[in-house]
Amino acid sequence: MRDAAPAKPGKGPLVKVVDLARYFDVSPPLLNRMLEGKPRQILRAVDGVDFAIGKGETFSLVGESGCGKSTVARLAVGLYRATRGSIEFDGHDFGRMTRRQDMAPIRSRIQMIFQDPYASLNPRWRVREIIAEPIRAYRLLSGDRAINARVDELLRQVRLTPADGTKYPHEFSGGQRQRISIARALASNPEFLVCDEPTSALDVSVQAQILNLMKDLQRELGLTYLFISHNLAVVYHISDRVGVMYLGRLAEVAPARALFRRPRHPYTRMLLDTIPDMDMTGRQRMPVAGEVPSPINPPSGCAFHPRCPFANDRCKVERPNPLPHDDALVACHGVEEGRVPEGPIAAPRAA
């Protein structure tokens, strides 16, 4: 077992991502291209993203479908290779590693939790075998007795009982299955957990259980999280810092409280405006106009400009880079030039 004392955040980043990009070739088949003269098509799922995550920190990526957040998650655990840029974990850049043995020293220190606990557990294996698999695969312990003791400990850690180990996944509810996924992820003593929408398939009361568990485990084990979600309220609750993604790029990165109290990028502000007003303050909200364009053919300049009420000619041609504003990084010409007014965005449009 690792030392139980939580690591101090802010001691230099554990994970550092620089100019990360991942393109997918979505061209029609070669024959169609030759016969019909169709061009190659490249989907820029992630197109130049920078961020760093400190030890013991929770960094979240939030955005709508197709913004590239899940692709970043898969890059961050090495399931995809980067097209460009680097991902450094504790000093090892594994973004473009190709060989198994290159990954080996860090492989067990990074784990992932998936969205769907129904699809990510083998239905024919008993829970004990599922959780023991990483221990056996990395040869962390030998002997059934030691492995069983470790599995019991993991089950207790995720608030299940050792007796649950003999059951099959179908005997559990969605929330319990997600606990099993978390236990399996913890089995290799990871330091960095990538969680791709871990509570999106769960009911709210179960979601609360899982979010509480994740926070407890982070405190107990000093874990570092990269948390992916489309749910802004969940992100607000769990994160230290948040990155807002739009069409493969980061629009804004800021500490969670600051981002939600004072969003700067027009897209962040619109996204925040879509959250239902549970406190019934009667706050005027503005539905985001339009939809996310296709990442195959993104708009020129700032990708958000067709939906942005503050866009001008510069936004249409020049792609904004993230620039510091207080404790945030904002990629917006309007914010840089000070022509985006503070306060709520006016001009509500009919739905």
Add this chain to the structure above:
Amino acid sequence: MQNEPLLRVDGLRVEFPGRRGTLVAVDDVSFDIAPGEVLGVVGESGAGKSMTGSAIIGLLEPPGRIAGGSISLDGRRIDNLPYEEMRRIRGKHIGAIFQDPLTSLNPLYSVGRQLVETITTHSDISEKAARDRALALLQEVGIPAPERRIDQYPHQFSGGMRQRVVIALALCANPRLIVADEPTTALDVSIQAQIIALLKRLCREHGTAVMLVTHDMGVIAETADRVAVMYAGRIAEIGPVRDVIKNPRHPYTVGLMGSIPRMGHDAERLTQIDGSMPRLTEIPAGCAFNPRCPYVFDRCRVERPDRMAVAPFHEAACWKYADGVGHA
């Protein structure tokens, strides 16, 4: 609530007969919806909210069946009508919107053809007039350039636009009631807000009553006038939406509200209701919530509570409020 109810559901019971006994998916559910009112029905998976909606539109999947109680629309019972007669009511008087817009649209027909067919089925107008009406509907639900879009097929629309088409389809015959089952769940947050605003506007302009089934309390808070909270096949609490959200009475609702992460609320931990909702095969005796309830006492384990008034128009099915104690 001074109006005569448009929809009255009284003691509804939905059963699924099976080899290992009968499952009761909806158990003694009663509520009214007034014309122009939006009733939100909220609950977690398996609470019976969608089943209640399906029973009202007469589309329960066999072997599910209505085993008791009654459903009346405008004073007329509709739960015991023959299939053909119910089919005419559905569409003309009751519109339905489901979660996944793709499954409600026929991929082989253009959007216009589906709209025109629905309009001519329910009203006696010419093909030409029906097409004009279809164009007007597409315009109304906010589809840009409807003249161009009307002859396109469902796959050519994005998810949000498809849901708008489904709403247009539901509106074809000017129904008095719309049953919307998770209409925004499959959509992105920004599109979700657009669809909610659209539903609200249509409801206001046409005086259509809406039964909005969802698991998302935020959507209810935005849209509904009243809300019914369901748990294990029964209504745990029902009341004006503001009241229920700000001052929930049933311990389940209290837990549910506390478990929702909210912006600006800096709680280190969310309120947690331990355990999960019982499966239909193992609903406990007494109050179905009693094994998870922090306030449980002896009576809850043996006797099932009925709904009792806790505030004006606000009822909760909880023994805490027996003897009028809860009024304080």
